Amino acid sequence: MVTDSKPIQHRGLIVGNYCHDILLHNNLVIAETLGGAASFISTVLDSLSLPFHLVSKVGPDFAHNALTANHPPLVVPTSLTTLFQAHFGSNHPDRILNRVKSCDPIRPSDLPFGSRFGFGMAVGVGGEILPETLERMLEICEVVFVDVQGLIRRFEDEEGRVRHVGLKESGFFHLLPRISFLKASEDEASFLDLEEVRKWCCVVVTHGKDGCEVFCRNGCLRVDPFEARQVDPTGAGDCFLGGFAAGIVQGLDVFDAALLGNFFGSLGVAQVGPPSLDLSLVQVVKEEMQKRKVQDSLCSEKIDECLCFRMPHDQDQFYASLVAAKDITMCHIQENGWNLVGSHKVVEQSNVKARLVLNSVQKEPISSVDSEP
Structure with missing residues (x-):
């Protein structure tokens, strides 16, 4: 724990609950894995040797x-671990997400006392981020990244189906001017009033296989994706945010940071659960990041400098280097047929690669969703 009142360079604070994630195909459980945005983001930050405290x-x-x-x-x-069911199937090709169990919210008193951090990430998934908790993070963190899913998700029916409310009705809208970066998926962006929100903070919108866009009051930047063989889309946006934040914090400009986010997002969809990242791949990424660095560190005074939407003159070289490293690593993973997280072998089932289900955390029968519209 940080004990003085000064921010430590690159020291982060990650706030968001771990979860149990259950993947179902046509109501058949095919995988159970560690979930929660914090689990995916911590994997990315750890791989890049970026220190942080997690709550x-x-x-x-x-x-x-x-x-x-x-x-x-x-x-x-006195609580249970947050549990999500992600349903896939012929009747609903897009993922249907239900929150079946919910752990206690994270309160301001749960955050480290008397500490300051170079950056913070509010990455709730199940309603655990409270307005007062985010406000406290904004007080003790120099730069704050926020995943909007933790602000606008609601779970109001008996099955815990994930729904959204507008950001203006969420109870968080008044905090926007103090947020540095707000990340949203393409679907979530429709609940933001993007043209209004971009006046107050930088908004990063992910488009899955089509890359991402970065919106600020003075411009918009589109960044190309990396090819990926999708196995499980869960956590792709979290891996993106981890890569993007790491890039910004470690001195990349916004284009290269977004490209790095797309890169880690493509790695995230290729495995079930938090991805296993090859050491040789990570070393290449670190070396390329060092070459691309435009500043030593990020603080609130440098946000505007970071958001100058200049296109790096040699961006193709950075992209090509990441593609080459990724191709070598993914060939190794596919040839060996292993998802290295937890040392469980990957198996092919219903066109979805999944980790073998052992010691199930699902005790109740799975409710069918085939009749859902």
């Missing part, structure tokens, strides 16, 4: 203590 809550039923040993959660004895 996450789970219940005594949490099944992934071994995978989170480097960043252990707070265990709430």
